[in-house]
Amino acid sequence: MNYRMIRFILFQVMRIEGVLMLLPCLISIIYGDGEGAYFAGVAAFLIAAGFIGCKFLPKNQTINVKEGYVSTGLSWIVLSFFGCLPFWLSGEISSFTDAFFETVSGFTTTGASILSNVEELSHAALFWRSFTHWIGGMGVLVFLLALIPMSGGSNINLMRAESPGPSVGKLVPKMRYTAIILYVIYMVMTILEVVFLFCGGLNLFDSFCLAFGTAGTGGFAVRSDSFESYSIYIRWVVGIFMLLFGVNFNAYYFILMRQFKKAFSFEEVRVFVAIVALSTAAVFANIIPLYENGIMALTDAFFQVTSIVSTTGYCSADFDLWPTTSKFILCFLMFMGACAGSTGGGVKVSRLMILWKSVVKEVQSYIHPKIVKKVTLDKKALDNDVLKSTHVFLATYVGVFLASMLIVSLESRDLTTTFTAVLATLNNIGPGLSMVGATCNYGFLSFASKWTLCFDMLAGRLELFPILLLFAPSLYKK
Amino acid sequence: MSVFKTRPAGLKIIIVGAGKVGMTLVAQLSREGHDITIVDKDAAKISDITSTYDVMGCVGNGASYLTQVEAGVKDADLIIAVTESDELNLLCCTIAKQFSDCAAISRLRNPDYSRESKYLRDKLGLSMIINPDLEAAKVMARVIYLPAALEARSFAHGQALIVKIKIPEGNILDRMTIAELGAKITNDILICGVERDGNVVIPGGSFELCAGDVITIVATSKEQQSFLKSIGLVTNQVKNAMIIGGGRSAYYLSDILIKKGIGVKIIEQNRERCEKLNDLLPKAVIINGDGTNTELLLDEGIETTDAFIPLTGIDEQNSMLALHAKKISSAKLITKINRTGFIDIINSLDLGSVFYPMFITADMILAYVRARTAAPGSNIETVYHLFDARAEAITFKVTDESKVTGKPLKDLKIKDNTLISYIGHEGEAIIPTGNDVISKGDTVMVVTMHTGFDDIGDILE
Numbered sequence: 001m002n003y004r005m006i007r008f009i010l011f012q013v014m015r016i017e018g019v020l021m022l023l024p025c026l027i028s029i030i031y032g033d034g035e036g037a038y039f040a041g042v043a044a045f046l047i048a049a050g051f052i053g054c055k056f057l058p059k060n061q062t063i064n065v066k067e068g069y070v071s072t073g074l075s076w077i078v079l080s081f082f083g084c085l086p087f088w089l090s091g092e093i094s095s096f097t098d099a100f101f102e103t104v105s106g107f108t109t110t111g112a113s114i115l116s117n118v119e120e121l122s123h124a125a126l127f128w129r130s131f132t133h134w135i136g137g138m139g140v141l142v143f144l145l146a147l148i149p150m151s152g153g154s155n156i157n158l159m160r161a162e163s164p165g166p167s168v169g170k171l172v173p174k175m176r177y178t179a180i181i182l183y184v185i186y187m188v189m190t191i192l193e194v195v196f197l198f199c200g201g202l203n204l205f206d207s208f209c210l211a212f213g214t215a216g217t218g219g220f221a222v223r224s225d226s227f228e229s230y231s232i233y234i235r236w237v238v239g240i241f242m243l244l245f246g247v248n249f250n251a252y253y254f255i256l257m258r259q260f261k262k263a264f265s266f267e268e269v270r271v272f273v274a275i276v277a278l279s280t281a282a283v284f285a286n287i288i289p290l291y292e293n294g295i296m297a298l299t300d301a302f303f304q305v306t307s308i309v310s311t312t313g314y315c316s317a318d319f320d321l322w323p324t325t326s327k328f329i330l331c332f333l334m335f336m337g338a339c340a341g342s343t344g345g346g347v348k349v350s351r352l353m354i355l356w357k358s359v360v361k362e363v364q365s366y367i368h369p370k371i372v373k374k375v376t377l378d379k380k381a382l383d384n385d386v387l388k389s390t391h392v393f394l395a396t397y398v399g400v401f402l403a404s405m406l407i408v409s410l411e412s413r414d415l416t417t418t419f420t421a422v423l424a425t426l427n428n429i430g431p432g433l434s435m436v437g438a439t440c441n442y443g444f445l446s447f448a449s450k451w452t453l454c455f456d457m458l459a460g461r462l463e464l465f466p467i468l469l470l471f472a473p474s475l476y477k478k
Numbered sequence: 479m480s481v482f483k484t485r486p487a488g489l490k491i492i493i494v495g496a497g498k499v500g501m502t503l504v505a506q507l508s509r510e511g512h513d514i515t516i517v518d519k520d521a522a523k524i525s526d527i528t529s530t531y532d533v534m535g536c537v538g539n540g541a542s543y544l545t546q547v548e549a550g551v552k553d554a555d556l557i558i559a560v561t562e563s564d565e566l567n568l569l570c571c572t573i574a575k576q577f578s579d580c581a582a583i584s585r586l587r588n589p590d591y592s593r594e595s596k597y598l599r600d601k602l603g604l605s606m607i608i609n610p611d612l613e614a615a616k617v618m619a620r621v622i623y624l625p626a627a628l629e630a631r632s633f634a635h636g637q638a639l640i641v642k643i644k645i646p647e648g649n650i651l652d653r654m655t656i657a658e659l660g661a662k663i664t665n666d667i668l669i670c671g672v673e674r675d676g677n678v679v680i681p682g683g684s685f686e687l688c689a690g691d692v693i694t695i696v697a698t699s700k701e702q703q704s705f706l707k708s709i710g711l712v713t714n715q716v717k718n719a720m721i722i723g724g725g726r727s728a729y730y731l732s733d734i735l736i737k738k739g740i741g742v743k744i745i746e747q748n749r750e751r752c753e754k755l756n757d758l759l760p761k762a763v764i765i766n767g768d769g770t771n772t773e774l775l776l777d778e779g780i781e782t783t784d785a786f787i788p789l790t791g792i793d794e795q796n797s798m799l800a801l802h803a804k805k806i807s808s809a810k811l812i813t814k815i816n817r818t819g820f821i822d823i824i825n826s827l828d829l830g831s832v833f834y835p836m837f838i839t840a841d842m843i844l845a846y847v848r849a850r851t852a853a854p855g856s857n858i859e860t861v862y863h864l865f866d867a868r869a870e871a872i873t874f875k876v877t878d879e880s881k882v883t884g885k886p887l888k889d890l891k892i893k894d895n896t897l898i899s900y901i902g903h904e905g906e907a908i909i910p911t912g913n914d915v916i917s918k919g920d921t922v923m924v925v926t927m928h929t930g931f932d933d934i935g936d937i938l939e
Contacts, residue, residue, distance in 0.1 A: 065529070153508065153532030173490075173513040173534040383521050 004058035009071040015050025018043045028124035035122040038090040056417045069159025073466035080104045104454045106132030108139040108461035111219025111313040111430030114443040129220045130209035137216025137343035138186045146179035161466045165340025190215040196237045214241045217344045219313030227316040239303040246310035247340030268350040279305045286326045309333040311345040313430025320437035345428030354390045407452045426456040488512035490554045494540030494570050497562030510930045515549045541569040554580045564588045579606040586758040614732035614835040621831050625664040625710040625810040628831045634902045647689045657683040667697040667705045670899045670925040678865045680895045696899040698907040716784040722769035723790035736761045745769040785810040800829045848932040873923045874934040888912030891939040895927035
């Protein structure tokens with residue numbers, strides 16, 4: 001294994017995190033709260049360490065699949081470890097486990113919090129919490145690829161390991177330009193949302209934090225009641241943007257290239273939009289008896305559906321109080337998640353489509369034993385490798401899910417809590433149901449459960465294998 | 479949003495066919511910063527390439543319109559078709575030309591078409607038609623005329639040659655510095671590269687040559703014969719050649735050799751192919767038999783032949799045959815190797831002149847691409863790879879005044895490991911010294927260890 005290159009990438013990640021951490025320092029200067037000093041200290045350390053570590057560019061810069069997965073897994077752990085230090089050192093979150101949980105939840109764009117009252121946090125800490133969503137949404141290694149020209153083409157393995165979806169490709173021949181294009185689309189959409197929110201009467205700080213949370217499909221709010229005190233306009237803006245960030249970014253690239261036909265013909269995006277529309281209608285019909293006002297019911301139904309399907313996890317209403325049908329629909333959407341190539345989590349619409357089509361194919365093969373039929377997506381036959389990896393992904397996903405549930409179940413909470421705690425973290429959503437529902441938080445869980453859920457969040461964001469690989473004994477054998 | 483429109487330096491190139499030549503081109507061109515999309519039917523090959531090189535892959539039939547559109551033919555600068563099939567290559571280029579004003583290069587190997595290649599090129603509007611077997615045959619033939627050389631390439635319309643030789647034990651060049659060579663033997667040749675123990679250097683005046691070095695010299699066509707004679711490297715003219723394997727390259731090579739009056743004997747296993755060869759090459763002696771049978775080789779006179787050229791499709795066989803011939807005869811050996819995976823081992827075997835047809839093809843395409851990217855002031859005529867692609871010899875046509883013109887070479891600040899090795903001035907070939915000057919209209923050859931030069935100005939610090 002190319003240890004030198006992995007080390008080099010880790011130092012690069014540290015350096016980038018250090019530079020990004022200067023932003024909360026700036027916020028702290030603007031608002032004059034003292035916690036900025038801790039951010040400045042950690043940032044200084046990261047930048048210094050990063051610069052020294054990056055001095056030694058390895059001769060062999062090949063990143064094979066293995067190196068790609070390992071450095072991605074380790075990068076995210078390093079990122080979360082250093083990211084949580086300011087919370088812990090400043091004492092704003094007193095326990096290290098809690099601080100780590102909160103940061104992992106941030107970077108993995110989960111948005112599950114252990115804090116009961118976020119308004120107590122300093123501005124710098126609040127900003128950093130939301131900003132981690134933005135960094136984690138598109139991925140820090142993709143950011144690295146956009147910034148630093150690296151030789152050779154093997155660094156696509158970094159993007160493959162970090163970007164979600166059954167098969168990851170480039171938009172343009174050069175890796176670096178692909179990464180730059182993705183980040184430019186991401187930034188422009190984020191800024192658009194900030195403008196819309198700001199026009200809706202939110203202050204600039206809240207606009208930025210909410211936009212970061214939406215763009216990364218994270219879900220950390222800046223108020224304890226999440227969205228319940230915001231206007232209908234704000235809810236619709238955020239709802240629409242959550243939907244937009246759940247769409248495969250390749251579609252936006254084609255729109256920019258004026259290839260509208262291609263952009264709107266993505267099978268996955270069409271199915272995604274159709275599912276959102278159907279779910280919204282179903283939830284709306286289901287919850288209307290609870291509301292006096294139809295518009296409010298529609299707003300909440302749409303907001304909650306987009307929030308869950310994009311795996312953001314903002315709450316405009318306490319959906320724990322909704323009828324079981326609505327709760328089930330939301331649980332299904334949690335499981336499904338957003339499109340591949342978006343910033344959302346979950347199993348991904350395209351994987352479910354592939355699985356569904358595989359089932360149809362299997363059924364057909366019982367009726368016509370000699371039938372030749374290939375599973376297609378976007379009118380193209382899928383490679384057997386993609387099919388195989390999708391099936392293996394689902395099996396692994398179920399395995400990780402059950403194992404995590406077993407550990408969390410040791411706390412003897414009710415089954416809904418146990419189930420949705422794992423569901424909401426493994427799919428990077430945030431709020432679950434019952435004791436981890438919209439109005440609650442994860443603070444009460446035991447030490448073991450929190451670390452298990454941290455693992456789930458990382459595994460869910462990186463689509464299992466980069467994290468699972470770190471636990472493979474054969475990796476460490478020479 | 480300008481970031482989407484700014485085109486990074488380099489051309490948009492579509493390569494159809496991920497075979498050996500396709501791979502070599504991807505490796506070379508992506509290193510030189512071009513935007514490359516590789517198209518092939520085989521998804522596994524595409525995924526291999528895209529994980530190794532910074533290029534985009536596209537799975538599909540390269541001649542289909544939809545695949546071409548997906549690969550971005552509409553705003554491509556160049557399409558290169560190097561699939562297995564000639565017909566597919568031509569179709570790829572023809573279709574691409576319908577929708578796009580990109581340039582097109584096609585590989586064409588079948589002798590049926592290659593005779594018409596000029597006509598096809600003009601009628602179909604292609605920029606270049608390459609026949610790797612024919613090009614390889616030309617390069618091999620040149621070594622056969624000049625048997626003392628391991629490799630000989632002509633440039634500047636045949637006025638000068640790059641010749642690679644190995645210094646034998648006890649030769650007068652042993653323990654001689656480059657400066658002494660100029661003083662004692664001749665100033666009309668230039669040593670532009672030395673390979674010793676696997677390392678390549680572009681030597682300075684104080685560099686001492688020693689036996690076993692492989693040196694590359696640049697000389698005018700007239701001078702090189704007398705130079706080789708003066709250092710005692712003379713072998714008799716080749717009068718007859720034995721070729722093992724009757725494939726396409728054997729046909730092209732025999733055709734060239736017979737026209738030059740060299741007797742050719744081809745040993746080929748397949749009876750039908752033998753008959754076909756007999757039709758095509760009535761003057762050649764065609765033997766139907768197993769070329770790896772040593773008895774047969776003895777019967778057919780391997781011990782007395784002047785040149786022995788194994789051209790079977792199998793690298794291992796070619797190498798073994800060359801080693802065998804080296805042991806029992808003093809024939810000039812020419813070995814064709816198709817795969818590049820074991821270059822180091824092949825080099826250590828001392829197989830005489832070794833040729834990699836795909837490098838020859840890649841060189842030609844590279845020269846074309848470099849010329850397309852070049853600044854208007856200078857044009858690239860040829861690019862040759864020396865020492866297995868570790869150094870390049872590039873011929874520029876200087877069409878404008880620039881920083882390099884009008885000054886004695888000794889006053890130019892030239893990059894390390896870069897050498898001006900030839901100046902063609904008004905029809906006269908000059909092997910330059912420090913006092914020579916490059917003028918507008920000259921043809922200049924530069925040997926360099928750097929890659930990606932596309933302008934004569936690139937030689938300056």
